[in-house]
Amino acid sequence: MTRLQPSSRAPFRPLLLAGVAVALGGPALVAWLGTAAGLAGKPGSAALFLIAVIVATATGGLLAGLVCVAASSLAFTYFFLEPVHRFELHTEGVVGLATFLAAALVTGLVLEAAQRTSSRLATSEQVLVGALELGRLGAWELAPQTGELWLSAQARRLLGLGEEDFDGRVETVLRLVHPDDVTRAAEMLEGLAAGKTEIALEVRIVRPDGEARWIEVRGDTVRPPARGASAVAGVLSDVTERKDLAEAREAQIAEVLREHGLLSSVIDQMPVGVVVAEAPSGTIVVGNDEVERIWGRPLAELGGMDADGAQRAYRANGRPYTPEEWPLARTLRTGEVVVGERIELLRADGSRSVVEVSSAPIRDRSGAIAAGVGTFSEVTERIERERRERFLADASTLLASSLDYRETLARVAELLVPGIADWCSIELVENGEIRNVAVHHNDPAKVELACRLRQEYPVDPASPTGAPAVIRTGRSELYADITDELLQQAARDERQLELMRELRLSSALVVPLTARGETFGAVSLVAEGGRRLDARDLALAEELARRAAVAVDNARLYEGQARALAAAEEARTRTARLQAVTEALAEAVTRADVANVLVREGLVALRAQAAAVFALAASGQGFETLASAGYPEELISGRPTFEPGTEGPAEEAVRTGELVVAESPEEVAARWPSASWPVERTGDCALMTAPLLVGERPVGVLHMAFRQPRAFDDMERALMQTLARQCAQALERARLFEHEQEARAQAERLAARLRRLQTVVDATFTTGSLDDVLRELVTRLRDAIGADTAAILMVDEAGDSLVVRQAIGFRDPTDTRVPIGEGFAGRIAATRSAYVVPDLSELEVVSRHLRDSGVVSIAGVPLIVEGRLVGVAHVGFRHGHSFDREELLLLRLVAARAAVAVDRAHLHEREHRIAEVLQRSLLPERLPALDGVEVAARYVPGTIGVAVGGDWYDVFELPDGWIGIAVGDVVGHGVRAAATMGRLRHVLRAYAVEGFGPAQALGRLNALACESSDETFATVVYALVSPTRARVRLASAGHPPVLVRGPDGAVHQAEGGRSLPVGATPDATYSEVELRLEPGSTLVLYTDGLVERRTESIDVGIERLVRLIEETSGPLDELADRIVAQLEDTDHTDDVALLAVQLEPQTTPRLSLRFPAEPAALAPMRGSLRAWLEAHGAREDEIFDILVAVNEACSNAIEHPLGRTAPDVTLDAEMVNGGVSLVIGDRGRWRPAGPRGDRGRGLEFMDALMEGVEVSRSDDGTTVHLRRRLRRRSG
């Protein structure tokens, strides 16, 4: 605290001296008047003044003279000199004063000597007394030795003594002295007695009338020792008033000092800054530490609060205060009371704060403004907080306003500028890359500059500072001052430094966007042009970023969910589309049909604008166009060739056997600069070209083109490949068909001429195995030509020799091999041309069977399918024979037919083998023999395509006596669908064994299907039949309804428990329904192939099936046969699985259950127990009692603290002696039951409901035995 002493310059000392001089009496007054008169007259005044001094001295003695001199000179100085010189010693004055002093001294000394002489000569006591009385002094004289005292009348009056009261003794006066002062008075007397010559004493006396007075006693030895006994004489004066005045003043001073101290400490303690400034100067009288803190400099340095304060303060609009406008100045000037004027203060250290200033005047008694008090309270924090809260509220509203987080973030950036900073930039991590999603500055030119900077210098994800670092670490960064040095460090080169300098950045901060523990972005704020960002801004930005992050996170979650839904929808659409393609292909007979289907469906499925199917020409060189859409005719006619150096996407697909993808016109042009099929004219901006592969062999390409550049996702690529796969298979099938058609046409043409050969051609159309076909061909060939021998040899698997497959006319043709290139057949194979040998003896025959056959003339042709050699056919005569043209033509014809048959048979054989293997491995080899359940199952392959599909059925018994039955249908056909089907079937079994109920098992199956990469999509119905066979828990995943035939023969559809197909969406939930079935009921489960016809609604099919089941009685197998048989009458194409299950009630003497110690297991346990009790004829009330008792025992087991593994509970129930015995076991110890706890109540229930309750506890667990007699239902 700085205490400024009030300036003390009151000029009262000369006045006081003058007063004393006056008080000294008339002589001094006379002298002074004389002096004044003398001086006033100026010339000759020195003489008059001198006279006055002499008079004064003569009358008052030396002391009076000196005092007079001094008083006069000072009075003179004070009153007569110019006011400006009051405090200066004037040269003239000094000289004058010195002269007077010297004169007075000399005069005084002379007069003193003269006076002493005269006093010795004549004691003029009367004069003295007169003088004393005039000056209110009392005179006294004391003879110390005798104690005799003389007092003048004035002295007596001063002491309050009457003439009669005073007896002339000093003791009398001493008695008046105040007790506190008696000692001092006595000491004085003793001093006088001891010879002391001068005394001066102030004592208090108490007058006889009781009034206390201060008396000053002065005295001197007046009679020299030479005259005998000495006497002391002196004066008394009443100084009471003076004393009182002095005391009051001291008290006053003490009071003021105390009050001042108090005020100071109060001011010091005040939480606001307080200053008191004097009017009118504005000088600060007092102020506290808070003021210094607010202003950031010591008060002593501040000087006047008005001037200095104003210069550093600004109004809200930024205008500085003038000294006159400053609140305290206004108060001092006009008395205005200022309340809470808000100013912005620029501190000495450059920081700013907002201060509320109030000021009020302090008035003296007269009402004049004596001073002003000003208070300062810093509201920077409060204002900042308010602003921050307002801002955050705005931001929160904004963040909640939209789920498009990019848009929201852009608006957050706008909100931040320019309130918080001049720049705002927001980065997000998207797909592993840091991307800018918002930049904002009020000046668009600046934004452009920043964008340019960013484009030229992309964000370095490994940067040690800035957004990448913040995203990496999740910690904020604050650069309060961006120095040029900092810029130089950050810049990668001179140009970047230049651009960054141009932005005039002054301060920056970066805060992370973090939600759920993950930092996925950053908000950067930058100030420019000297503006500084501080910790407050950082805190605000962090809070905003936290809220924004939550909003972005939510929006992203929402987006992800929407995407997942869209993907599921897409998958569904795609599946439907693929099904449509499959169906359409089933109707396509020729290759052109197939190609048209693919082009048409492909355009829709992939949303392409152009498409074409090119087939490889038979020559292997160039393509032929099978179908196209979206391309002009002339473009299609100039289709791709295989000219070297002119490769296009089609050629590349064929060459690599891989899907070719190009996503932009630039990519197309760059990859195939000189394609034979000019890409620059096709208008393809993006394309996918898939090779059509039969096995490994390319047969063409499927080409899909788009008019806009676009990226293809994995799903589209997979779809394209699936389409190509289907296309290739269908084309191949159609090709074989066409091939057959062509061959047949040719054969028919020949047949017109060669009617007798018809039978040969027909042979190829007999159904049966390849060997059957070939045997027929060989036989008819020999018969037709009238030859002795005929044989067909086939290239073996290694491809280097021929093996006789069918022969006629030979003795032992089996297992005869001919290396290709050797002998007769070998040569035909090697040259791939017909060979006629009129005399075999001229040739080195390799094969033993030919050598031993006795053949003389022989003719043979190669069997070629699409340029591939598959074998050789030959006919021989045992005599010389000349083959005519017709015979050779016939031979060639047979060879062509045989080739096709071989090829097709190979294909079919392979597929058949696989299909058979799959069938065997995927469907149950035999159905289990089960108590109370009769099962009939059928599987019928589809009539089109390969003979294996994705349908399955399954029946299995579970450890607890329940039986699982399932029928499913995997979308698709062929080996893949079959493999998926096998997987689903086994997984479902696994879930069943693990104890999952139907809904749970299907839920898990769905999760598995959705996770699998091969786009599994299947409908499944899964049911659990209770051990008593009276209840069925049923769940269906998109499957056709299960039909139930009651014992009365009425059939109805099972309702409830229906959910989405597995693989449709991971979000699907599965429910189940429990059916209670009468004994003898039959369940019929089937796949849609049984009821779906292209020409009618599925409901019609189901209705037909219902009627059929109703009409059929007899054994279950008969029902199954009849259902399958009706398929023959219809155009069913899909494969069909059928499962019929007939239930007979079961009474098992024992019931054993094991279930997990979970509350959820209680309901199924009760279900099983109820069924078992029902089956044993227990009455409803008995059943209920037993259920409650057993449930309580199980609940106890479940609620045990389970310290060990194997948290299973077992229940064993048995019918004994007209009652039921139940044992519930577990592996834990029961919690001790409280007096009214549930478990206690559970025990009570058991006791009340059962006839025998025993609870045995061991280290291994707790076992409860319950017994109860049963009355049994009648019947």
Next chain:
Amino acid sequence: MSGLSEVEVVARAGVPIARVRGEIDLSNADQVLRSLEDAADEDAPGLVVDLRELEYLDSAGVRLLFQAARTVADAGGRFVAVVAPDSPARRVLELAEASALFPLEESEEAALQLVSSV
């Protein structure tokens, strides 16, 4: 198993009636209790719990009814259960001496009258 029980809440003459169907055991007792507490209305004179369509009830269910009754009583309301005569629920509730804590009525009307008469 969420489908084990179902609680339907209706209001008649300003009194909430919770109709509990299905089964109550350890696995869903807390859930049913929450439903009942949700059904209770502090401004209403009480709560009627209709258990006539309840097929199964054990000590966990008794506990929840006791708790619900206590909650309603604490709020100054009256708790009345409706159970069919000779029903399994009545048997269990009588075993637990529930009638000492709350009345067991045979119809919703009787229960409503009892609640409203207070």
